[in-house]
Amino acid sequence: MTTRRKLMAGIGASAGIGLIGFKPAYAAIRPPVTRVEPVVMTRFGITTIDPYRWMENPKDPDWVPYAKAQGAYARHVLDRLPGRAALEKRIAALSGATEAVRDLQRAGNNLFLTVRPAGASSARLEVQGEDGTRRVLFDPNTAKTESGAHVSLDWWRASPDGTHVVYGSSPAGSEESVGRVIRVADGVTLKEVFERALFGPAYWLPDSSGFFINRLSDQTMQGTPDYFMKSVCWFHKLGDDPKDDLKAATFGLHQMVDLTEVEFPILMTADDSDFGLLLGIDGVRRELSIWSAPLEGITKGLPVWTKICSQADTITGFAHSGSTLYLTSEKENPLGRVVAVDLKEPSLTSAREVVPASRNPIEALSVASDGLYIQIMDGGPQRLRRLSKDGRLHDLTMPFEAGIYAVFSSATRPGLDMVLSGWLQHRSIWNYNPDTDQFSDTGLSPKPNIDLTPFESKRYLAKAKDGTQIPYVVMAAKNATKRGPAPCLADAYGAYQVSNTPFVNPRSLAMMELGGILMFASVRGGGDYGRPWYEAGKKATKSNTWNDYIACCEDMIARGLTSPAKLTIRGTSAGGVAVGRAMTTRPDLFAGVICDVGCVNLSRSEVEQNGPANFPEFGDPRVAEDYRNLVAMDTYFTIQDDVSYPAVMVITGITDPRVAPHQGGKLAARLQALPKQKKPVIMRVTFDEGHGIGSTRGQIDSKTADEYAFALWRAGVPRFQPRA
Known part of the structure; x- marks a missing residue:
């Protein structure tokens, strides 16, 4: 057993500075030196030592100075790369040259669109009438908060008759949406305001007279683990004061609706149906709880709820029309089959199969x-x-x-x-x-007027440790590897059953034009082959996620596409597990590592506002088996004092509501303090961004330029080597 004395000695060696305070004077020329306050914790027989646990408190007086100093140091390093400025200019030209439309809804005689105009920073809401004329209903590009922070359009939904739109917007990428209603005919924003409306969109009644909207409880406090718990689904009648709204569903409201504290109640409608569906969404879990009731009773506060399914029934998808509810059932077959339920007499046991499993x-x-x-x-x-x-x-x-x-x-x-x-x-x-x-x-x-013919995509298969064939895709200019291994930026995610689906990002051409190649690995934990592929990279099997990532990288190297000296890996959000543990497992395999708003300290998830919502995906640290799995996938706690790791860029946004910025802060400090760490470790910090959702086009361009410049620098590309 490791003793407390040995643990304390190890931290002293790794930090090399003892309990030293923050020194902002050095921020622009070298990483900030921050205080070390080791916290030793033993849980379920596992002892961990956390030298930077104080960062979990965003109100700690050293946190903001530390984050600012890390950001200043990162800018000092990145801005010294000679090719970076030209690279960002090229990325901006690629990303902003053409108008982009993201979402649409046909309602009444109108067509509603989310549009990011050519050259604009953010997307706006537009409406197109029968005559084809388009006009703007809400433009966040012209809106600023009192502090000057940018505003983002988060969600919206038009009424079925096309006369009104309810939308949510938030500042600085925080996703802290406030809902409002626009009258389409004259573009006037109505008096109704809906605070804490993070989980949009709202769902309208078929007659367009009102809608259901989920709002966080006014009893919770931002930043705490119960922030998202006990949210409330309200019924709002158009024109009424929101303080008079009817509480339609929440934890403990109705005896027949056994919602848990964690489940978000979302009440959904269909344009042709007299029935409402109440969904209990348990954080990131795909399995749904569903209740149904006639809308007439719900809107009067006298609902007659019938429970159709619980999470144990493994229903993962739905759609409804009239009195028919279609469900994706994975209980009998993990790849799913479709069954139909009659909402007049709803019963899962009497559901009829309409599409068999394939x-x-x-x-x-x-x-x-x-x-x-x-x-x-x-x-x-x-x-x-x-x-x-x-x-x-x-x-x-x-x-x-x-x-x-x-x-x-x-x-x-x-x-x-x-x-x-x-x-x-x-x-x-x-x-x-x-x-x-x-x-x-x-x-x-x-x-976009962008020629894609000089580029190609190829799909390969890598053999994982257990023999499973792992697909990955490589995108590059057609002659990229003609002269040998090329600089490579590899990406993996591997969580929530999210798949690695085909997608071309115009910004990526800037990397490929410089001879770089991009790789996207379909590691387990994702959804490329359905639930079995997902379950094979989750909780106890999570090690497959980073081992698959390593296997794909090794396969690329064996094929001569790249080399360890030219390979940078990247993981975003939940992909932080894949990239972080690939780094700590095979530090010799990579020249660079980019951890973008990544999950790197999951064994401490219980202290975060978004932690409980992710327990179904990664595990509950209060459960012995889950905790062992969480420690095993925790990059921060698997860093070794006697190892030199690749160059690392940690990226975080201070307003991030999904992955707490302290995760990246801890990782950067730990790596920078290692006695044998010779390669640079930087932490890119922005104070007007969050998880990336709601970032402006310019912010995304800047971050992309930093990522590509970092990868090309570490790959030794001459034009990206800093001058002495």
Whole structure:
């Protein structure tokens, strides 16, 4: 057993400074020196030592100075890379040259769009009338907070008749949405204001007279582990004062609705249905709890709820039209089958199968007036199947090998619209017409005038430690590896059953134009092959995630595509587990590591506001088996004093509501203090950004330039080497 004396001695050696305070005078020329206050904790027989636990308190007087100094040091390092400024200019030209449309909704005689105009910083809400004329309803580019922070459009939904839109916006990438209503005819914002409306959008009644909206409890405090707990779903009648809204659902409100404290109650409607569906969404868990009741009773405060399924029933998707509820059931088959429930007499036991399980997993369901659409995952690319009203099932012929990034449909309209992208096909909005059985590009999202023909994408398979074949995709200029191994930025995620679907980001061309290659690994924990692939990289099997990542990197090297001296790996958010543990497992394999708002200290998740919501994904630290798994996937606690790690760039935004900034702060401090760490460790900090959701185009351009410049610097590309 490791004694407290040995643990304390180890921390003293790793820090090399003892209990020394922060010295801001050195911030611009070398990493800040910060205080070390070792906390020894033994839990379930596992002892950990945490030298920087004080960072978990954002009100600690040393935290903001430390973060500012780290940010200043990172800028000092990155801005000295000679090619960085030109790289950011090129990225900005690629990202902003063309208008981009992200979301749409057809309602009444209007078409509503989320539009980021060419050259603009943020997306805005527009409406297009029958005559084709478009006008702006809400533009965050012209809105600022009193402190000068930028504002982001977070979510919106138009009423079925197209006369009103309810939307949420927040400052500085915080995702702390405030809801408001716009009257479409004259663009006037109504008096209603909905605080703490983080989990939009709102869902309208079919007659457009009101909507249901989820809001955080006014009893919770931001930054605490119970912040997201016991949220409330309210019914708001259009024109009323929100203080008079009806509490429709929350923990403990109705005897028949056994919501847990963690579940978010979301009440959903369909344009052609008299029934409402109450969803209990347990953080990031895919399994749903669902109740149904007639809308008339819900809006009067006299709901007659019937429970349709619980999490144990393994229902992972739904769509409803009229009195029919379609459900994706994974209980009998982990790849999913579709069953139908009659909402007039709802019972899962009497549900009838309408689409049997196939060899490909079901991703999502959408309903239109002509039938049910089933989104299928096929190892990364996605496609659609259609169940027509007469019961015929057929596969739709996709316009290209695509990733489906959004589907927009209504039970009162035929067909659907969707956002598609390929590895080398620009993102665009397509429409499927069931009468012609054809897809067509709507032209609503103009394609950038960017030639993709000089580039190529190739799919490879790597052999994992246990023999499993792990797919990965490499994108590069067609001659990138002609002269030997190329600089490479590799990416992996591997969580929440999120798949590695085809997508081309115009910004990435800037990296490839300089001879760099990009790799995307479909590691386990993701959803490329459905639930079995997901479960094989979760909790007790999480080590597969980073070992698969390592296997893909080794396979690239064996093929001569890159080399350890030219390879930088990156992981974002939950991908912090993949990138961090790949680094601590094989520090010899990489030249650089980028951890972008990454989860690197998950064994301490119970102290974060978003921690409990992630217990289903990573584990509950209060449970012995889960805690052992969490410590094993915890990058911060697997760092060794006697190892020299690759160069590391930690990225965090101070307003991040999803991964607490102290995770990155701890990691950077720990690595910088290692006695054998010779390669640079920097922490890029911004104070007007969060998790990246809500960042402006310019902010994303700047971060992308930093990531690419860092990778090219570590790969030894001459134009990115700092001058002596």
